[in-house]
Amino acid sequence: MIKVGIIGLGAIGQRLIPLFSNHQETKIVAICDTLEERVQETSSQLESVLTFTNHLEMLENTELDLVYVTVPPKYHYSVVTDVIAKGINVLCEKPLANSTEEALGLYTQAKEKGIFHAMNFPLNYNVGSKSFASLIKSGYVGDLRRIELKMRFPNWPRLWQQNEWVATKEQGGYVLEVGVHYIQQIQKIFGNMKVGTKHMQYPADPLASENGIIAFLELEDGTPVIIDGLSQIAGEEEIKFTAYGSKGTLSLVNWANLEGGKIGEPIQQIEADQTLADSLIDHLVKALKGEEATIIDFSEGYKAQVVLEALRG
Template sequence: MLKVGVIGLGAIGQRLIKGFQSHHETEIAAVCDTVEERTNEIAAELGGIPAFTNHKEMLDNTKLDLVYVAVPPKFHHAVASDVIEKGIHILCEKPLANSVEEAESLLKKAQDAGIVHAMNFPLNYSAGSRTFERLIKDNYVGELRRVQLKMHFPEWPRPWQQNAWVASKEQGGYVLEVGVHFIQQLQKIFGIVKVKDVQLQFPQDPQASEIAILALLELSDGTPVLIDGMSQIAGKEEIAFTAFGNQGTLSLLNWAQLEGGKLGEDILPLHADDSLTDSLVDHLVKAIKGEDSIIIDFAAGYDAQVVLEQLRKG
């Protein structure tokens, strides 16, 4: 049984706890968060496991095989470095760090340590996004003409994630929180992408994150990639990742739904192949056991960070 420690018990950190709980080869052995009341409450829910408010104390006093780092991005480098120095396998939330330099440092440390280093990019394990990837590789759209990412939010931060860091220019904003998932998918499915031009809009508050982005990127073959992001606008939240080709159009909508059509046809909902649904926890266990696995490692996290920081800085 692999013993897992969780550092960071916000909404994102708690989401994966259920996955570790339900897997027959993993168990949560310790939790840590700076909010003591939250930590004690979750530890009690998990059967009275050890609870900490200092991650170094958790690492020093608990035998762990894997640590999931789910703290805000500003703290990734310091916390993940401490985990790596202990020689413990690591799963880190996205983005890898809060700068390209920090991301590069973590990648080198993890590689030198010889541990499993993984990123939590859940699109790589979901039926919708994996069906999207398969259809692209099966030439559904034909010769690629354009890739487009639309991110529209009536309100940012969204009602369920009202906290200071998600709203901040320093370590938040939807380009970071949402966009990085699709930067990683772009790189995985379509290859190297370069940033050509970025226009950002910010509110009057100098500490607040972006309210609009319009960016032009380019794949290695010259195919344009357009990013259209806006917040504080009328309407419903809409996230659309779309590939336009000379034979058809294919979109992944709001994380999970597929739609598409061939040239001359209407755009209609498409069925995601549920057999492609996979489990990040399953693959982490396989990786730690030395078996074949699908892991989005720190190298992929670094590559995504390079593009992310260019977009965030304009």
């Protein structure tokens, strides 16, 4: 049984709790949040779990095989550094850190300590996004001509993620929160990219995150990648990730839905390949048992951070 500790019990920490609890080979043995009431509320839903409001006390006093860090981005560096220093395996939320230097620091420390390091980038485990990657690999769009990431948010922050940091320039904004998922996917599927020109738009409040972005990036072979985002607008939320190629067009819409068509044909819904259904926790368990697994490690987190910071900076 893999003994798991969780640091950070907010919106996202809560999402993974049932997944760790329901898995036959993982057990949540300790939880930590600086907010005592969150710790109490969460512990009432778990069987015999140790509770902490200070992560150093948790790391000091608990036998752990894996720590899941899901605190706001600004605190990833300090908290993950403490986990690595204890020599405990770590799963960190995206983005890896809050600057390129911090991300490189975490990757280097983890490598030197020889611990297992992984990140939660869910698009690597979802049926829709895995089907997108698999169709690209099988040549559905032909030779790649352009990649586009379109993000539209009527409200930022989104109604389900209201907190004090996600709409700040310091550690929030949708390029960081949402864009980084697709930056990681683009680099995994199509290879590394570089930021060329970018135009960020901000509201009047100097502390607030962007409300618009148009950026032009390039893959190593020069293929253009366009990131086009707007928030505080009329209409519906939409996140559309599209690959245009010599034979056709393929999009992943709102994280999970596939649509596409061959040149000369209309765009239609495409059924995702259900046989690709997957689970982060299964892969973590396999990796910790020394078996082959799909893991997005800190080196990939760092590569995504380099692009993210070139956009944010």
